[in-house]
Amino acid sequence: MTKVYHTGDVDVRALNGVSLKLYEAEMAVLLGPSGSGKSTLLNILGGLDQATSGTVHFRGQNLTAFSERQLTRYRRENVGFVFQFYNLIPSLTAWENVALVTEVAKDPMPPDEALAMVDLSNRMTHFPAQLSGGEQQRVAIARAIAKRPEVLLCDEPTGALDSKTGILVLEALTRINEELGTTTAIITHNAGIQAIAHRVISFIDGRIAATHENDTRIAPAEVSW
Numbered sequence: 035m036t037k038v039y040h041t042g043d044v045d046v047r048a049l050n051g052v053s054l055k056l057y058e059a060e061m062a063v064l065l066g067p068s069g070s071g072k073s074t075l076l077n078i079l080g081g082l083d084q085a086t087s088g089t090v091h092f093r094g095q096n097l098t099a100f101s102e103r104q105l106t107r108y109r110r111e112n113v114g115f116v117f118q119f120y121n122l123i124p125s126l127t128a129w130e131n132v133a134l135v136t137e138v139a140k141d142p143m144p145p146d147e148a149l150a151m152v153d154l155s156n157r158m159t160h161f162p163a164q165l166s167g168g169e170q171q172r173v174a175i176a177r178a179i180a181k182r183p184e185v186l187l188c189d190e191p192t193g194a195l196d197s198k199t200g201i202l203v204l205e206a207l208t209r210i211n212e213e214l215g216t217t218t219a220i221i222t223h224n225a226g227i228q229a230i231a232h233r234v235i236s237f238i239d240g241r242i243a244a245t246h247e248n249d250t251r252i253a254p255a256e257v258s259w
């Protein structure tokens with residue numbers, strides 16, 4: 035796959051011949067310097083952006099041939115997104131932020147269950163301003179998984195967090211991956227996080243420079259920040 039952004043007279047080749055398979059129920063960490071194309075790839079995998087050339091398949095379906103309507107359905111039913119900033123609605127409680135999504139999903143988990151998975155059963159009636167950064171991110175994760183997506187795409191989910199709260203977020207992601215079998219891709223700048231993954235995919239200049247399978251993984255609590 036390639037992705038070229040045209041801005042003014044300048045062409046930026048954000049992805050330059052990337053070929054990658056993500057396997058069902060795997061946890062993959064995408065590492066690489068700033069500007070190496072990680073977010074671009076994640077956005078294309080999630081149906082938020084389109085490749086310039088090449089194809090993307092999800093369980094045998096060619097996403098690249100999808101109409102806008104089919105893409106919207108794919109995003110809504112199959113993909114959960116988690117970003118560096120939590121994008122919660124400030125006037126809604128944690129429970130309500132999750133419920134907003136479960137109202138439009140086909141077979142959602144009850145918001146209570148999604149919040150319990152991220153260990154926030156005791157914060158359901160709090161508003162975002164009454165939650166720490168790590169807690170807000172866990173609400174965002176509960177919101178992303180409440181529709182039971184097959185794929186969870188996380189772009190710098192711990193980027194704005196200190197090590198202690200970041201570890202709680204990684205614990206939530208690991209638990210979801212193990213208990214729900216959700217295929218999970220995590221972009222990070224923090225090389226320490228790669229040891230929690232099944233597989234590490236390293237990017238340089240819009241290309242995959244290396245992939246590495248971890249024979250042994252460490253628990254999030256052991257990640258050195």
Ligand SMILES: Nc1ncnc2c1ncn2[C@@H]1O[C@H](COP(=O)(O)OP(=O)(O)OP(=O)(O)O)[C@@H](O)[C@H]1O
Pocket residue numbers: 039040041046047048066067068069070071072073074075
């Ligand atoms: N919408 C856009 N329009 C123009 N250029 C873009 C756009 N999005 C990304 N780029 C460029 O594409 C390249 C890859 O960006 P991308 O965000 O995918 O990298 P990244 O590895 O995720 O970086 P970071 O870790 O800093 O988020 C960069 O040079 C960036 O400036």
